[in-house]
Amino acid sequence: MNASGNKYQKGFLDAVRNGDTAELKKILECREGKVNVNSFDTEGQTALHQSCMNGNLKLVKLLVKFGADTRLANSDGWNPLHIAAFSGHQDITLYLLHANRTIPPKR
Template sequence: MKYNYHVPVSTYSRSLQYMPTDHAATHCTPSHCTPTHNASSHTSTTKYTPAQHNTTRIPSYSKVSQYSSTQRTQTAVQPAPVIPVTPAKRTVHFPNDIIFQDNVRRGDTEQIGRFIRARKVRVDTLFHSGMAALHEAVLTGNLEVVKLLVKYGADVHQRDEDGWTPLHMACSDGYPEIARYLLSKGARTEAENESGEKPAELIDPDCKELVKLFEAI
């Protein structure tokens, strides 16, 4: 039994063996416990003394020790602002010959005259297409540009890389008005290209106007 109730109360005393270090169980012997009727006069004998208990508790975890000043400095440093870089604009510059060729193909008579007067180009220059400005103008069928180029010194006898004259092209592509104008400027009907063809031999039989033009010569 945990307590012996047959023992008189006056002979009851309590002896507590408390070991806080290893948490040992309390041994109570009823024959040695002597309680009194006044609770304030009750005393208990124990082996637990204040000297055995250190009231100052040192925690094993310290935020200050684990968080160094270097880490605080790194946290406080703000990242440098990112400044967007605007790429430089590129300007493409085309050679004057290419610009002049484009003006001829578009029929821009104002720019054609401006380029020639400023001596930015020569009207007899062969472009990368293998043709001169007058050949390009004939292929577009623009009689006004043809007349302008001839006015500024374009040669009606000039040949392209395949030996074609402007009259060859006018006959091959079916432009009777341009062919008539070139003939009026002295274009030769007997001129042969590298394949030995004359302008009249390149005329489409269905182009009656050109056929009649050359029959009358």
Template sequence: MKYNYHVPVSTYTRSSQLTSSYYSPSHYTPTSTYASVSKYTPTQLSTTNYTPSYCTSSYKTAATYVPTYSRDSRHSSTRRTQENPAPVVPVAPPKRTVHFPNDIIFKDNVRRGDLEQIGRFIRARKVRVDTIFNSGMAALHEAVLTGNLEVVKLLVKYGADVHQRDEDGWTPLHMACSDGYPEIARYLLAMGASTEVENESGEKPADLIDPDCKELAKLFETGCV
């Protein structure tokens, strides 16, 4: 038989006792140096300035651009332009058109004594002769204050009322007496102006006459008007 489990096993005896020992490695000493490391010693810094190769004479010099015209010719061209400058054509500023109301223009014509324009405005019916202006007076009052008898006559001719009052109740005769215009006062009286009309202060035309104005004072003496 191949195996016999009943056969006793003989006792195994080791040939020798195992003795433990410690491994003491010896220092590794290479038989040959792989590469000897030498200490690097930098060379002394040279004070010589570094000059790159492109700055040396061996480098190709860049071409210099030369314009087709010289500096002198350019300046001479400028001088020719300055010697013969182009003519300057003055440009007139745009005109501003301002439109005024007809009564403002008419009042200005009365104050300036422009008989032609006064007649033209009235005939064209651009204004009314009894219009009260922003001054508080009508055209006849304005004419009396300027002392222009011809304008007064023209306005009366075109229908101005000799009894018309201004905003303070003054008639044209009040103004003629107050401002010392005897010729205008005489004309207004001839046109039927009343001497008894009072203004808002209760004054009659005769009450406004300056005593030094003898001609007006005589005109309003008892029995003369």
């Protein structure tokens, strides 16, 4: 990713950390192809993992809509569904269960 791509990625990660759904949507719509929604941070989490931990269903839905992989494991081996269930976020858990049913299995 080039320098401008890194700028977009930083803005993406900041919007996720801040729980800013409007800013995240703007970044994802305007910078499609320039932001990796499945990138791992220094702690081994993706934006989807972080949003599941934070209990932010709006961010979770937005990230999945823009291609976040619901099956990626973090550095501890937990996928977003594990994190949502363990954290007690029933709404996110149910959403991810449904989302996983509509995604074809990996081969």
